Amino acid sequence: MNRSSLVACLLALSALTHAQAPPTLSGKWTITLNFAGTTFYNNADFEQHGNKLGGRFTGDKLEGTIDGATVHFISKSDDGTTDEVHATLTGDTLSGTLEETDPNAPEHPAHWTLTASPTPPLEHKTPQRHDFIPTTFYRQFSPLNQPVLRVAPGDTIHTTTVDAGGQDEHGVGRVVGGNPETGPFYVVGANPGDTLVVHIVRLKLNRDWAQSDDNIVDRGLNSDLAIKTRDNGKTVRWHLDLANGTASPEKPGEHMKNFSIPVKPMLGCIATAPNPANAPPATGDSGSYGGNMDFNEIGEGATVYLPVSNPGALLYFGDGHALQGDGEMNGNALETSMDVEVAVDVIPNTHLRNRRIETPDAIIAMGLQGSLDDAFKEATANMAQWLTEDYKLTPSEVAQFIGVASEYHISEAADRNAGIVLKIAKTKLARLTPVPK
Amino acid sequence: MNRSSLVACLLALSALTHAQAPPTLSGKWTITLNFAGTTFYNNADFEQHGNKLGGRFTGDKLEGTIDGATVHFISKSDDGTTDEVHATLTGDTLSGTLEETDPNAPEHPAHWTLTASPTPPLEHKTPQRHDFIPTTFYRQFSPLNQPVLRVAPGDTIHTTTVDAGGQDEHGVGRVVGGNPETGPFYVVGANPGDTLVVHIVRLKLNRDWAQSDDNIVDRGLNSDLAIKTRDNGKTVRWHLDLANGTASPEKPGEHMKNFSIPVKPMLGCIATAPNPANAPPATGDSGSYGGNMDFNEIGEGATVYLPVSNPGALLYFGDGHALQGDGEMNGNALETSMDVEVAVDVIPNTHLRNRRIETPDAIIAMGLQGSLDDAFKEATANMAQWLTEDYKLTPSEVAQFIGVASEYHISEAADRNAGIVLKIAKTKLARLTPVPK
Amino acid sequence: MNRSSLVACLLALSALTHAQAPPTLSGKWTITLNFAGTTFYNNADFEQHGNKLGGRFTGDKLEGTIDGATVHFISKSDDGTTDEVHATLTGDTLSGTLEETDPNAPEHPAHWTLTASPTPPLEHKTPQRHDFIPTTFYRQFSPLNQPVLRVAPGDTIHTTTVDAGGQDEHGVGRVVGGNPETGPFYVVGANPGDTLVVHIVRLKLNRDWAQSDDNIVDRGLNSDLAIKTRDNGKTVRWHLDLANGTASPEKPGEHMKNFSIPVKPMLGCIATAPNPANAPPATGDSGSYGGNMDFNEIGEGATVYLPVSNPGALLYFGDGHALQGDGEMNGNALETSMDVEVAVDVIPNTHLRNRRIETPDAIIAMGLQGSLDDAFKEATANMAQWLTEDYKLTPSEVAQFIGVASEYHISEAADRNAGIVLKIAKTKLARLTPVPK
């Protein structure tokens, strides 16, 4: 079976009402489904009229009844699958079962236990600044790791990251390498279906060296260049001149004796924890949740939008690079530790399908796939969706606009997923007819 | 940082000797390295001459001394990295530290704790047949899951597998879908660096239906075919005629009213647990350890060779298909539960880099990469390595032989990794000059 | 501008009638359009009712009038483009002009001169066998080369081909290498829009050696294998044992001393001349017209179906291989000269989009694209179209059937176009509900 089939297993659930005074189920609910040790999260939006229950269950219309504390409803998806929920309300919590029936195999329904509770409204209080000194660094973007700090929408987190090899600002190895992450940070009020907004306020180098190498990654090698560089492969240390903001190889060869280049600090990894029903990805991997994107415009001033798949979003970041050319062609950029300051926010109920990036000058869609050819298609499709959703362009307008406004860069060639970004300058977006809010 | 850098973190260790009667360290040792909660396994092959210690440590030459229970040695790898071990022997166990120094960054060595114990010799006793009824099914090829059964090299395991969606032979859902696996089986005597041999003795359908769909996977769709099949997407149940060994759609369309086709049972997944330092992969993924290969020649009579990365190898299998065309073009093949019988064996100390497959008629190298183009390169390189190692062909002979003998099939197009296999018929191998054993 | 835009330039034309007795224009016409030295061919199917003209002009409905010898009509394509024709009938020939107007740019119509003549009915006479000794060998599949022989549908051509390097059965160089071709053969009655059927009756080796090399093509090399084979690159001569039908390297290395392998002769190239408005492709290229497909099942007993783009079809073939593994992994297979016998036939008015191949056991769709990933999509789409057109399968049935019946091979990896074939066994096709003829 293939990976996408799992998504088809995603289910949904129900609601119920407290006895005497007819309780009001109306509103948003966060639903948890379990079967044999596996958990999914989902959403419902109930509309109660007397003892009738309407609204949407995981996006599909539902119809049901409320009889005292007993709730029963059915929803049907586009492909004919039926979800039938029986549940009981106790206090604020619905608990019961969900039976999912495939019209082509009605004799073998799937059974789930479900619990649900009202989704608390998103609150914006006075923003706080949190100083956080990390002691543990994780090597998977896992929903199972305990949050290290709880923050609210609007808050700023000021912390540090170790380098990709696990060394901190003192050069002390704190953890085995492979992009160990700071976090996860629990963002209060972020729920599955929401978007987490991460604005990078500040990225400051905090030591005077970075580690890289002199490889060229396999994706960049044709047979001719593979043979020519077959003796490459050594570690290269770069000196970081913190005062002047430049980098130079510590032991340069003859033609780079006087070479120095301005640094441009960036975060190689930034992620929310993905769907808890899936295997937690390694911190070298990437997906709709972000992850090891290794894109050199994710630096100071950039904003990253990430889909929320777990309560609290569970934000991770790490893998700072003092500088990285497009594609991270050495496999390792100028890997170093950093002081990081990010501000977080939440946009509720957006059902964002994929990470998005914004800089002061551009909006940027990213494709992350097993080849550049597939990443290119995905970057294009993701931008088309963005222009459709946020700028209301028709398919014909999408094509005309991309045709004159596209800037495609290769963001990453070193990882399992290749990355291509499609940038659209904000000056060009500004020429489109504004969408009434 | 990219995924391959982790490998560069792999380290090594040491040994030591018991006091008075000079102990004999000579022989193979299994080494465990730990740092900040992460574990690696490795091997050493010590050669003791009096108080001198020689041999190899993770493949590199070592030089050291034994002073009572105190062992000290150094080994240097090709890229100049130095491993220095200080350890103490207590009973059969060495314990101590390893310091790894990169010549380009000598001021920041990495430190590991290490323990080591002698690798027991591989024993072949009278083969046993184990009947095993699974109760738990895993959704990651994890080294952390508790083994469900211990078996010896030469033994046969007779058990069952649920289908990719988690349903068993009675159609009962036992676990959330996504290729849940039977296992892991602990093979006594299998150690990191060995090869696990899994011979599929028998694959027997044990229910009369399979589930599939009518999609065509994205990898097979150009824009023309994507548009033509845009309304596809429904579940398709197939009836399995167990007596005649054929499959037919339960509700066929007009042109498949009388359609039936012979089944050819196969296992979509077969794997050893991979390197414990990495994130355990989902059972929809694949790699050097095997995994979700979805190759339709992994059926009765086939033998799969898998690298061992953990003590006991930790064998998993599942995801039976009653039938699958090349590429698993619907995303789901004819997914069904099965009775499975496999015989296991161990070939010590082979350092196999990648899974290999053998059928009665052919040897088969597989490439598993993010695109067909890359999978093709890998299949070719893996076969070249096989012909070099086992048939001693020179690079020129490898090319000449592949040029006339290659059969390339697409094995899998539905998963994150695309699969291409390079088959060489045994009748053609038989024309090569035999290699003296 | 991209390559497909040229297709958009394809136009169309008209017809007219002789004076007094109202002439009957009804029937098929072959149309020639010219502009500034460039020629296109096209078809019309006129239906005359008195002085009204109907029918189809290049597939689009037309409406017009006939006034004596003067014909005027208009047709409109799906995208709104209008073709307006004014022409005069003189004897059997229509001549006039075509004005093509794009609704988005009406002020700048394109103007063409057109001539048209009735398409003669296809006749099948008593088949003849032609013995033909080639003296010229062409290095482009060009519509401009003079036909070397005229043959009729049903006839058999018996001739010879030189090897890819231009050497004939005596080892004499006759032409510079690069797959020089025998032909073009003019098939009387074959017209643009028809299908040329080429059945390979016999392929006989006519000399006792073949030339190959010990490279592995770039498409098969990852960086590891590129480095290992970097000293490969020498010519390898193979001895062909004509009596026993086997091949052996003339100067084998140690491990291939006794190596021999059965030959399986095939034609690397078979083509019709493509659209005359395009640049004639080199004989190393391939496309919808066939060409240098290098597929090892195009041997004795195979039938190749090719679209006709020029009057007479203009059949070329050459590039015989005594043997070739899948992918032609050395870049050169066992290149040799051959005695060739093919039978040709014509299926009128099929508008076949792409070459098709049939063997005694299977129908075979081929994808030819710049990467294996794209060739895979095209092979799948071409087979889907075949199953839709000839077996009337619905999109859902196409997917279900391919899912259980597909066999995908890599046909060619050495050329600019990579080739992947999708084979369906005739035993499986036989289970589909027959389509009433």
Next chain:
Amino acid sequence: MNRSSLVACLLALSALTHAQAPPTLSGKWTITLNFAGTTFYNNADFEQHGNKLGGRFTGDKLEGTIDGATVHFISKSDDGTTDEVHATLTGDTLSGTLEETDPNAPEHPAHWTLTASPTPPLEHKTPQRHDFIPTTFYRQFSPLNQPVLRVAPGDTIHTTTVDAGGQDEHGVGRVVGGNPETGPFYVVGANPGDTLVVHIVRLKLNRDWAQSDDNIVDRGLNSDLAIKTRDNGKTVRWHLDLANGTASPEKPGEHMKNFSIPVKPMLGCIATAPNPANAPPATGDSGSYGGNMDFNEIGEGATVYLPVSNPGALLYFGDGHALQGDGEMNGNALETSMDVEVAVDVIPNTHLRNRRIETPDAIIAMGLQGSLDDAFKEATANMAQWLTEDYKLTPSEVAQFIGVASEYHISEAADRNAGIVLKIAKTKLARLTPVPK
């Protein structure tokens, strides 16, 4: 046989001396080889010492003798192939034969006729400005088309180009579409092995409209986007505001009502005629010779370096775009006619393998292959070669420098060849140690 084998056919030749007063053959010669109607060009660099002949023949060392007017010499290439030349000097012209022998097939040498004449020294006279009004437009980058004008190194050509569809500045169709070209221009003194330098002095729009469409090219479509844009496909006319330098769709949809965007004129095609032994490519194709590169930085101020394969170089250009986003995502950019002014120059004897591009700010290597993945590898390899040849970087330095300095863009996704460019900013190149000239 594959395309690269033709290159292996490339040969070479010799020289000889006039009788009495020992003639001096020393110097560069342009060689023409012919066989059965096919022509190759090549170079020799003779060094005569008395009656001994040395130097290089097509890059390989030669040894020979001069006896009156009779010249005989032999050269051997790295792969063991021997070229033996017998020739006679008459006036300034050598004529004779070349026999090429493959050590693995010595019994079947290839025979060529050869003629050679001294390569005239490159002269730079006072630059001239040529005003040229084209009347013929070519649709192949062919070495067989008659030059339309002879110019000298240093001269400037001022002329016009029609748009990709063949329409000129008055909207008059002059030729069938498919990127018809202005040229070929014969550059006196440019010889095979040299580099043609084309500096784009000026690109001026000369009409107030451009034609495009609202497609998205297949390479940019995943199945989701293919379905969403399935009703796209119409022609889109853009108004060009020549005074303000902006473009707007003539009939905008609702969200682009006020849309305008600055133009940035560029040439989609610029090429030298490629190797005369190969089939002349269509003007939609591209290769080492340049061609239809469709790269939006080939505009005013850019310089293109192209290998010379024919005497006079034979420069073509056309396919002007008023504006094109990265990738030419509509298939057609804003296609329009132009006034073009280019300055040409010649760098002798460089044996440039591939087109190169330079802008005021950067050097730019381009990969052009059948997939983005392969184009990426080629762009990287071409830049590595450039840095090695011109900046003398070692393989390790190449990798380190690219790792921090790379900017990768997708240049073209609409054509048969996908294009990716690797740009290096001149500010970064300036930090490398200068190479002594």
